[in-house]
Amino acid sequence: xxxxxxxxxxxxxxxxxxxxxxxxxxxxxxxxxxxxxxxxxxxxxxxxxxxxxxxxxxxxxxxxxxxxxxxxxxxxxxxxxxxxxxxxxxxxxxxxxxxxxxxxxxxxxxxxxxxxxxxxxxxxxxxxxxxxxxxxxxxxxxxxxxxxxxxxxxxxxxxxxxxxxxxxxxxxxxxxxxxxxxxxxxxxxxxxxxxxxxxxxxxxxxxxxxxxxxxxxxxxxxxxxxxxxxxxxxxxxxxxxxxxxxxxxxxxxxxxxxxxxxxxxxxxxxxxx
Amino acid sequence: xxxxxxxxxxxxxxxxxxxxxxxxxxxxxxxxxxxxxxxxxxxxxxxxxxxxxxxxxxxxxxxxxxxxxxxxxxxxxxxxxxxxxxxxxxxxxxxxxxxxxxxxxxxxxxxxxxxxxxxxxxxxxxxxxxxxxxxxxxxxxxxxxxxxxxxxxxxxxxxxxxxxxxxxxxxxxxxxxxxx
Numbered sequence: 007x008x009x010x011x012x013x014x015x016x017x018x019x020x021x022x023x024x025x026x027x028x029x030x031x032x033x034x035x036x037x038x039x040x041x042x043x044x045x046x047x048x049x050x051x052x053x054x055x056x057x058x059x060x061x062x063x064x065x066x067x068x069x070x071x072x073x074x075x076x077x078x079x080x081x082x083x084x085x086x087x088x089x090x091x092x093x094x095x096x097x098x099x100x101x102x103x104x105x106x107x108x109x110x111x112x113x114x115x116x117x118x119x120x121x122x123x124x125x126x127x128x129x130x131x132x133x134x135x136x137x138x139x140x141x142x143x144x145x146x147x148x149x150x151x152x153x154x155x156x157x158x159x160x161x162x163x164x165x166x167x168x169x170x171x172x173x174x175x176x177x178x179x180x181x182x183x184x185x186x187x188x189x190x191x192x193x194x195x196x197x198x199x200x201x202x203x204x205x206x207x208x209x210x211x212x213x214x215x216x217x218x219x220x221x222x223x224x225x226x227x228x229x230x231x232x233x234x235x236x237x238x239x240x241x242x243x244x245x246x247x248x249x250x251x252x253x254x255x256x257x258x259x260x261x262x263x264x265x266x267x268x269x270x271x272x273x274x275x276x277x278x279x
Numbered sequence: 280x281x282x283x284x285x286x287x288x289x290x291x292x293x294x295x296x297x298x299x300x301x302x303x304x305x306x307x308x309x310x311x312x313x314x315x316x317x318x319x320x321x322x323x324x325x326x327x328x329x330x331x332x333x334x335x336x337x338x339x340x341x342x343x344x345x346x347x348x349x350x351x352x353x354x355x356x357x358x359x360x361x362x363x364x365x366x367x368x369x370x371x372x373x374x375x376x377x378x379x380x381x382x383x384x385x386x387x388x389x390x391x392x393x394x395x396x397x398x399x400x401x402x403x404x405x406x407x408x409x410x411x412x413x414x415x416x417x418x419x420x421x422x423x424x425x426x427x428x429x430x431x432x433x434x435x436x437x438x439x440x441x442x443x444x445x446x447x448x449x450x451x452x453x454x455x456x457x458x459x
Binding site for chain 2: 008009010011012013014016037043044045047048057059070083097108109110111112115195196223226
């Protein structure tokens with residue numbers, strides 16, 4: 007399978023990438039690691055006429071301690087998130103979730119920012135950063151703005167990023183010793199989750215997000231509210247799908263996904279408590 | 280641009296359409312630097328196989344699932360069906376053909392041979408390249424780590440047991456020679 011023809015430009019900075027996308031408009035797409043975009047282009051589900059390669063913007067690849075949060079450059083590869091000692095110490099849920107993305111070859115190329123900007127509800131890192139209450143920093147022609155993860159995902163593969171904006175940084179609050187767990191249910195190694203759960207808990211505080219339970223990653227706020235009000239894990243988990251809108255596909259019916267979400271939320275919160 | 284016509288004649292790509300641009304790239308493959316003209320949409324696997332004639336790297340699923348097209352980009356295993364040749368511009372690529380030196384196989388190839396780590400052989404170049412990358416990152420993996428580390432490579436003969444055995448044998452052989 008070969009993508010439809012396109013033109014190619016390589017940007018050496020975020021500012022250059024924004025200038026290029028402003029010039030070429032809606033038919034241009036950013037190319038980071040390419041592990042979400044290129045498969046779509048090979049299937050001709052996406053046919054951009056211009057690819058702006060941002061994969062060489064090395065100053066957007068970093069993991070830094072920024073006090074109460076860890077700042078991750080958007081072009082940091084999954085493998086670097088997975089193996090970061092700083093993340094293992096301060097945001098172990100994210101490092102662990104990154105190790106579940108695809109396979110080693112995919113993690114050598116794919117980037118955290120690419121995965122988030124792609125906004126696939128079946129991907130692991132959008133939901134994980136949502137559970138963690140992350141903030142995304144985006145840069146556009148008029149400067150930078152911050153978007154809370156909870157406000158970022160608007161629809162299937164659709165985010166609050168404007169066409170001429172680029173995701174530059176992911177800010178993830180430190181977990182400060184909270185319990186955590188990541189559940190990914192799939193039938194084949196390296197596959198997307200049929201349903202996945204990213205969860206953390208510190209006493210009555212918790213964050214729970216669902217993978218592949220709707221057209222966007224889903225923050226299970228009903229579960230966290232129940233936990234805050236003193237519900238047992240088993241009772242809170244019954245609300246797993248309250249905020250979700252699961253769809254049927256070849257892998258699972260709506261009923262199956264709903265059941266799976268309850269079971270996986272219960273397991274994740276039991277392990278986090 | 281001759282390659283474009285060549286490939287078109289063989290029916291491997293669509294004829295260039297209006298607006299097609301050709302990009303010049305310089306890629307070091309197995310130690311030799313190649314200056315080539317490519318269409319931006321040329322996949323790295325097609326570039327090494329069809330433009331450079333290095334057919335040891337196989338195309339399997341063509342959907343970044345099976346790992347048959349695994350080669351090394353800057354020393355790390357990647358699936359070359361999901362990398363554009365232009366993304367390898369200025370980078371180092373190593374394919375299965377780079378492993379044998381002066382008639383001597385790479386220790387991983389030897390380990391696959393000695394442990395019957397291949398049956399039909401189709402997945403083998405990708406398995407070997409992925410396994411070398413795995414040991415570069417984790418020289419002494421457990422069996423579970425090998426199985427997880429190779430999750431991106433499928434063997435349709437289902438010969439996983441001996442593949443895992445081969446990688447573990449290569450790791451312990453390296454550990455033994457390293458301790459001498």
